[in-house]
Amino acid sequence: MKRRLKITALVLGLLLLLILALLAWVLTTEAGLRFAVARLPERMGKVTLKIEEVRGTIAGGFSAVRVDVDHELTRTVVERGSARVNVWPLLVGRIAVREARADVVLIEVKPRPKDRPKMPSKFLPRLLSIGTERAHADLLTVIAPNGRRVEFSDVNGAGIVGHKSIRIFDSSIVYGLLRGRAIGEVRAADPIKLRGDATVHMLIEGQPQWRADANFDGDLDKVPLTAILHEPFRADMKGELLSLSNNFHWTGKAQVHNFDLRAFGAGSALGIITGPLDIGGEMNAFHARGPLLVPGLGFGAFDVAFDGYYEDQVVHATHYEVTHRATRSHVDGQGTIQTAENGPKLLLRGGFTGVRWPLVQRFTAETPQLFSTPEGTYRLEGLWPYSLEATGDLYVPELDPMTVAMRGALHKDHLRIDDLVLDAFGGSAKLAGEARWAPDESWSLAGPVKGFNPAELRPGFTGALDFDLAARGTPFSAETELDVKVDKLTGKLRGTAASGSGHIVRRSSDWTFDAVRFRAGNTR
Incomplete structure (x- = not known):
């Protein structure tokens, strides 16, 4: 009897040793990794799994040229990915990823089948969880059911995926000039629910920084959103993100508090712009409408x-x-x-x-x-x-x-006028000058005038006069202070030769005439 027990114990020990050796071989050798991957079923229910060219070890870190997970609702493709996992949590059904990286991640959201039965919502089996301390993708591409393709870069995240929830401890993403960070939670439901907080920055060289904070709580059909724009001007917004999984678009209302062109390096001529706006758009398209006050x-x-x-x-x-x-x-x-x-x-x-x-x-x-x-x-x-x-x-x-x-x-701070052609009073003028609004309002114009007909201003004084004009004033109003110089006046007035020059100044209601000389025939 004792001999049988010893033999049984020996067999069990050898079997356990063999299992441990096999486990060690699978965990610590590349051949073991390939052995395990080769025995994964390619099709598991409605999921098709393909893994190409794996290298490394489970314990020391592994990589794959391509991982393709195809489901009736989504397809996820990871290209040139790698990961390092903690081995011992695997024994209790927890996949603890220390670091995961990929060159490209593609997520295709497929149209939901109309006849698909409603199933209990879950992300993973009840006793399984997946956590990551640091995940990174150089490029993330999302394809919506309508075929619209959106690309994000420098994607980072940390979190844990459980039976019915995904908790995001930290995440960051780049979309064009926008950089965003977010924390939050995604909950299994139909449609999927999500809530969290986000901060968005946009920094353009030579331009002011854009910064906004937002919080959201809703589902893939409708996500109510509240946001505050802090820079380069202050605005409050309330809106909704709609149909995130199908035909994404958004709508909302914004209140602009202090839009100032000086923040963009321009002048203060328009003043502080305020007012409400109705806003909306899609992923790349947007619109805004509303009444604004522009005091300047x-x-x-x-x-x-x-x-x-x-x-x-x-x-x-x-x-x-x-x-x-x-x-x-x-x-x-x-x-x-x-x-x-x-x-x-x-x-x-x-x-x-x-x-x-x-x-x-x-x-x-x-x-x-x-x-x-x-x-x-x-x-x-x-x-x-x-x-x-x-x-x-x-x-x-x-x-x-x-x-x-x-x-x-x-x-x-001003408009430089290089060439102003004015057809008026029966003639034409080719002038140059400027209109300045900072630090004070002023304007000036100068240039030759050809064929001026005084009868356009005072009937009976028909003629064609040429002269050089120099005029300036301040500010832009009917009460402008006016300074006009006329020089080298020649031509005809009422059929007789005319010549002259002069300087006229108006300040308030006072007119000053300086060195005004005019001759038309025998009239001086």
Whole structure:
């Protein structure tokens, strides 16, 4: 009897030793790793698993050229991946990953079958869990059911996957110029539920930093979101992320508190812009609409609208428009906005209609209309200072219509006018100068005037006069202080030869005439 017990114990010991040796061989040798992988079933229920070219050991770290996990709802492909795991937790059903890396991870979300029965929601079997201290992917590609492809880079994460939840202790991701960090929890449900907190940064060389915080709590069908933009201006937003697993889009409302162009290196001419906006979009496309107050331009609200999309670090503005409610002055256009040093780099072109100046609630004797332009076109291009071209009709009260063509450069504190061609008063002028709004408002124009007909201003004084004009004033209003010099005046007035020069100054209601000389025939 004792002999039988000894033999049984010996056999069991040898069997245990053999099992331990086999386990050690599987865990510590590359041949053992390949042996274990080769015996994994390629198909497990509705899941198909393919692993190609494994190397390394389970205990010391292993890699695979390609891992393909195909399910009826999702397909996940990992290319050139590697991992290091803690061995002993495997014995109690816990996969503890110390580090996992991959060059490329592709996740394809498939359309949900309409006839798929509703199954109990879970991520893993009840007694199994997978945790990772550090996971990294150089590139993460997500393909939505509608075929839309979105790529993220420099993806990092740490967390644990359990039976019915995924806890994310830390994660970071890069999408174009956006860098995001998030913590949260994903819970097994139908649809899957998720909640957490996120911070998003965007930093462009030569531009201010963008920073926003958000928290969310919902499911893949609808995720309510609350966000605060801290930089480069302050804005609050409440919205919803909708249909995350199928036809992703988002909608919300924002309140702009202090948008200031000085944060972007521009001047203070527009003042502090405030107001509510209705916003929304898809993954790359977005739109905004609402009334904004722009104190530097005039009284009352401006109705703004923007539609565009982001691609390859370029914002494509498919359409934008601004309308002053009180005067119905309207500007619209389209173009591109691109990140660049001393930028952004712009290529914007469009038109304007019904513009009246100044932009006030109504014109009165104290605030008369200075001019209007029924329609025109413009083009804004390049880096600071931006090249600006504009053409249009110009109407000044009590004067005949004029046409204007301007070419210049838009600086942060002034507009440089290189070439201003003005067809008016029966003649034309080719002027140059500037309009400055900082530190104080002022303007100046100078150049030759050809074929000026005084009868356009005072009937009966028909003629054609040529002269050099130099004019300047401050500020931009009907009460501007005016300084006008006329030199080298020649031509004909009422059929007789005319010549002259002079200097006229207006300050407040006082007029000063200096060295004014004029001769027409025998009249001086």
